[in-house]
Amino acid sequence: MIAKIQLGQLLKQYRDQAKLSPEQVSEHMRWHGTKLSRIENGYTGVTDAEADRLIQFYSVPAEDHDLVRTLAADGRRRVSYGHVRTDARAYVGMLAGAKRLRAFAIDTFDGLLQTEDYARALLTESSTATRPVDRDHLISGRMQRQEIILSGNVALEHIVSEAALHQLRTHNDVMQGQLRQLLQMSALPNVTIQVLPFGRPHPAMGQPFTLVDLAQPERTVVYIEGITNSFYPDGRSVETHTLVYDRIKALALSVEDTRGLLARSIEEMENDQEEVRGDGA
Numbered sequence: 001m002i003a004k005i006q007l008g009q010l011l012k013q014y015r016d017q018a019k020l021s022p023e024q025v026s027e028h029m030r031w032h033g034t035k036l037s038r039i040e041n042g043y044t045g046v047t048d049a050e051a052d053r054l055i056q057f058y059s060v061p062a063e064d065h066d067l068v069r070t071l072a073a074d075g076r077r078r079v080s081y082g083h084v085r086t087d088a089r090a091y092v093g094m095l096a097g098a099k100r101l102r103a104f105a106i107d108t109f110d111g112l113l114q115t116e117d118y119a120r121a122l123l124t125e126s127s128t129a130t131r132p133v134d135r136d137h138l139i140s141g142r143m144q145r146q147e148i149i150l151s152g153n154v155a156l157e158h159i160v161s162e163a164a165l166h167q168l169r170t171h172n173d174v175m176q177g178q179l180r181q182l183l184q185m186s187a188l189p190n191v192t193i194q195v196l197p198f199g200r201p202h203p204a205m206g207q208p209f210t211l212v213d214l215a216q217p218e219r220t221v222v223y224i225e226g227i228t229n230s231f232y233p234d235g236r237s238v239e240t241h242t243l244v245y246d247r248i249k250a251l252a253l254s255v256e257d258t259r260g261l262l263a264r265s266i267e268e269m270e271n272d273q274e275e276v277r278g279d280g281a
Contacts, residue, residue: 002097002214003074005042009217010068012040014058028057041234042221043090045075090232091212091223095148100155100213102245104204107167109178110158111142112149113185113193118178119143121171155190159245159252162198165265176269179262186259194252195261202251203244211238211245 015025022036029036029050038044046054051072055065095101103110108122119142123135148154168175186193196202210223222241224231233241253261 002094002216003071003077004045005094005097005214005219006217007045007068007071007075008040008042009219010064010071011054011058014054014060014064015040018058020058025054025057029053037234041232043232046072047076048072091210091225091230092145094212094214094221094223095145095154097214097216098148098154098212099215100157102157102211102213103159103208104210104245104248105158105160105208106163106206107161108164109160109182110156110210112146112156113158113182113191114142115174115178115181116143117174118168118181121168121174125168149185149188149191152188152190157192157194157249159194159196159248161196162261165195165261169269172269172273176266179266179269183259183262186255186262192255193258194249194255195258196248196252200251202248204248209241209245211241 015022026032026036035044039046048069051069054060055068060068101112108114109118111119114122116139119139120135123138149156165175165179168178182193185191208225210225212221212223213219214221220238220242222231222233222237224233252258
């Protein structure tokens with residue numbers, strides 16, 4: 001995925017220098033629809049033959065011919081993404097080249113922060129992973145991907161609606177374990193967690209999303225995960241989602257106040273357990 005993004009940026013740079021419009025390139029290459037846009041935004045690769053034709057059409061300097069061809073070849077190389085949906089593979093591929101992730105969630109905590117028990121409870125309640133073997137594969141991949149955060153190489157900012165603290169309250173032990181993990185993870189220097197309290201309207205009502213800030217090339221990608229499909233809007237969507245995220249961040253509790261809320265929620269669940277035990281005595 002990173003090679004495709006690098007190639008797309010390089011090709012757009014040379015297309016601009018050649019003063020060629022997208023329509024001119026599409027006509028010359030006999031491409032239809034949005035193929036050029038998808039190439040320049042790093043979502044689609046090119047064949048060796050297409051790379052050579054673009055090199056000639058864009059008058060790419062000789063010293064960059066090998067670079068274009070190498071990026072084109074790397075972009076076509078098959079990569080193991082683990083057990084993830086096809087439409088989410090681009091996101092998983094980008095994680096390796098990310099320097100920062102800024103995620104806003106509503107009903108659940110980000111997979112990079114989930115405990116195994118919490119992930120299993122979510123997937124058990126979900127209709128998208130009904131077979132136990134599928135759940136096991138998904139959970140295993142999710143736990144492995146958390147290494148990019150635990151290694152300290154990638155910064156994670158996670159803002160989550162207060163609703164997530166209540167969604168799995170029927171799984172009391174699971175939720176306590178998850179909230180304790182959030183407290184532990186929030187102590188890491190590369191992780192910040194904030195809760196957006198009830199009663200604070202915001203510009204992303206009903207729409208979770210993640211901003212992936214890539215290291216090389218420097219670029220921000222918007223990732224929106226749906227029930228059956230994932231989306232990677234480009235263009236002005238990146239700027240819009242960045243402004244929305246900043247607005248939500250300003251409305252959310254501070255990191256310290258969030259830690260206090262998590263601790264109180266754990267205490268409440270512990271008290272609920274004690275009451276249940278007392279009623280059953």
